[in-house]
Amino acid sequence: MTSRTDEQEHALSGPQPAAAIEAVDVRRSYRFGDTTVEALRGVSFTVAEGEYAAIVGPSGSGKSTLMHLLGCLDRPTSGTLRVGGRDVSQLSDAELADLRNREIGFVFQAFQLLPRSSAVDNVALPLLYRGVKAPERRERAAAALTAVNLGHRLTHRPTQMSGGEQQRVAIARALVGEPRILLADEPTGNLDSRNGAEVMRILEELNSARGVAVVLVTHDDEVAGRARRQVRVRDGLIA
Numbered sequence: 387m388t389s390r391t392d393e394q395e396h397a398l399s400g401p402q403p404a405a406a407i408e409a410v411d412v413r414r415s416y417r418f419g420d421t422t423v424e425a426l427r428g429v430s431f432t433v434a435e436g437e438y439a440a441i442v443g444p445s446g447s448g449k450s451t452l453m454h455l456l457g458c459l460d461r462p463t464s465g466t467l468r469v470g471g472r473d474v475s476q477l478s479d480a481e482l483a484d485l486r487n488r489e490i491g492f493v494f495q496a497f498q499l500l501p502r503s504s505a506v507d508n509v510a511l512p513l514l515y516r517g518v519k520a521p522e523r524r525e526r527a528a529a530a531l532t533a534v535n536l537g538h539r540l541t542h543r544p545t546q547m548s549g550g551e552q553q554r555v556a557i558a559r560a561l562v563g564e565p566r567i568l569l570a571d572e573p574t575g576n577l578d579s580r581n582g583a584e585v586m587r588i589l590e591e592l593n594s595a596r597g598v599a600v601v602l603v604t605h606d607d608e609v610a611g612r613a614r615r616q617v618r619v620r621d622g623l624i625a
């Protein structure tokens with residue numbers, strides 16, 4: 387067996403952490419009727435493996451538009467976006483959905499859970515899209531709920547849970563496919579400070595203990611200050 391020297395190891399792994407997402411001069415405009423809104427006007431942004439970044443900026447500045455692009459929920463009007471090494475402009479809609487399912491978990495401000503489905507069914511849904519069989523779906527969904535301290539709420543529906551619990555179900559759903567990147571758009575925006583702090587503690591632990599890259603949008607200076615990197619968006623540009 388040959389063993390590598392530290393120098394060789396360094397040359398192989400490279401000095402920089404790999405880019406999980408790379409956006410270069412990305413623009414996104416929305417057209418309705420004869421009006422065009424340029425929500426992003428040329429943004430370059432890299433999400434490194436394992437990093438923790440906070441996106442801040444005024445309402446309407448383009449933060450959610452950027453998150454939707456990074457999360458493959460939308461496509462840029464122009465510019466280059468690479469996710470997991472794939473140029474999204476080269477992918478069909480089905481391939482883009484597949485890439486999103488494998489690489490990215492997304493958490494919304496308003497939770498976006500199915501109100502009539504149990505916590506475990508909500509969390510198992512992304513695995514259904516990936517063709518995972520029912521018993522394994524259930525087992526993995528239960529494990530993800532346990533990881534967000536909701537092992538005792540498996541059969542509760544969203545309407546039977548507090549806002550903080552609902553957001554933790556949404557985090558479990560984002561995690562169940564074991565993504566390398568978690569994107570959270572104002573995840574504490576609808577929560578009181580105690581539930582917000584619990585959600586933030588979970589996101590921080592996912593990053594530090596599991597190495598999941600976390601990018602979140604927040605209006606809370608304290609939340610932003612705890613991230614390793616702050617990115618300010620203003621009027622469709624990164625300031």
Ligand code: ADP
Pocket residue numbers: 416417418423424425443444445446447448449450451452
């Ligand atoms: P933020 O998340 O920072 O509040 P958004 O990315 O939601 O900002 O919005 C940026 C700009 O794009 C705003 O002017 C907003 O009105 C506009 N916008 C966002 N989504 C749409 C859409 N689906 N159709 C038309 N305009 C939109």
Ligand code: MG
Pocket residue numbers: 449450451571
């Ligand atoms: Mg927004």
